Amino acid sequence: EAGVVQSPRYKIIEKKQPVAFWCNPISGHNTLYWYRQNLGQGPELLIRYENEEAVDDSQLPKDRFSAERLKGVDSTLKIQPAELGDSAVYLCASSRLIQETQYFGPGTRLLVL
Amino acid sequence: SQQGEEDPQALSIQEGENATMNCSYKTSINNLQWYRQNSGRGLVHLILIRSNEREKHSGRLRVTLDTSKKSSSLLITASRAADTASYFCATDGGGFKTIFGAGTRLFVKA
Numbered sequence: 001e002a003g004v005v006q007s008p009r010y011k012i013i014e015k016k017q018p019v020a021f022w023c024n025p026i027s028g029h030n031t032l033y034w035y036r037q038n039l040g041q042g043p044e045l046l047i048r049y050e051n052e053e054a055v056d057d058s059q060l061p062k063d064r065f066s067a068e069r070l071k072g073v074d075s076t077l078k079i080q081p082a083e084l085g086d087s088a089v090y091l092c093a094s095s096r097l098i099q100e101t102q103y104f105g106p107g108t109r110l111l112v113l
Numbered sequence: 114s115q116q117g118e119e120d121p122q123a124l125s126i127q128e129g130e131n132a133t134m135n136c137s138y139k140t141s142i143n144n145l146q147w148y149r150q151n152s153g154r155g156l157v158h159l160i161l162i163r164s165n166e167r168e169k170h171s172g173r174l175r176v177t178l179d180t181s182k183k184s185s186s187l188l189i190t191a192s193r194a195a196d197t198a199s200y201f202c203a204t205d206g207g208g209f210k211t212i213f214g215a216g217t218r219l220f221v222k223a
């Protein structure tokens with residue numbers, strides 16, 4: 001069974017530029033999560049999807065971050081414009097159902113200069 | 114804010130020794146999970162323990178949960194160099210939001 005796939009693995013951009021991350025969850029997993037992990041910290045939930053519906057986006061900075069999960073499968077997370085403080089690892093995870101085991105992708109390491 | 118807080122922040126032991134990490138949380142939970150993260154890699158799920166369970170085992174891992182103290186512990190027995198990683202506890206805050214702690218960094222010396 002293929003795991004959660006994320007791309008790109010690394011991204012370096014200048015501040016004020018846009019950036020997008022892509023996630024393909026495990027087949028059949030209805031719940032998809034985006035997390036941000038700062039250096040030396042645990043992951044922080046940004047948004048959770050149940051199928052194509054965003055059911056928890058309370059931690060998503062909506063002035064510059066947006067996300068979508070078309071057709072309830074793949075998802076993209078976008079930042080526009082990026083700020084220096086956005087430098088972090090962005091992790092995608094999926095689970096078959098809410099409150100079940102989450103499987104994480106390798107993450108996208110973002111550096112904003 | 115992060116609900117789970119791991120203790121200690123860092124731990125260095127010799128191969129073969131046992132490693133114990135603790136996690137405290139603030140609100141009631143439905144379940145608590147432990148994850149491992151190797152340097153430069155994603156998180157790997159280790160164990161999920163539900164609020165009505167007190168102890169679970171998986172190979173060399175033993176997790177306990179004390180809901181009256183709002184705490185959990187992860188014990189790794191007979192540690193190996195490959196166990197070197199960061200270990201995180203994650204709770205659901207009694208709902209559906211997953212909240213991670215800052216993690217314990219374990220270093221196992223060969």
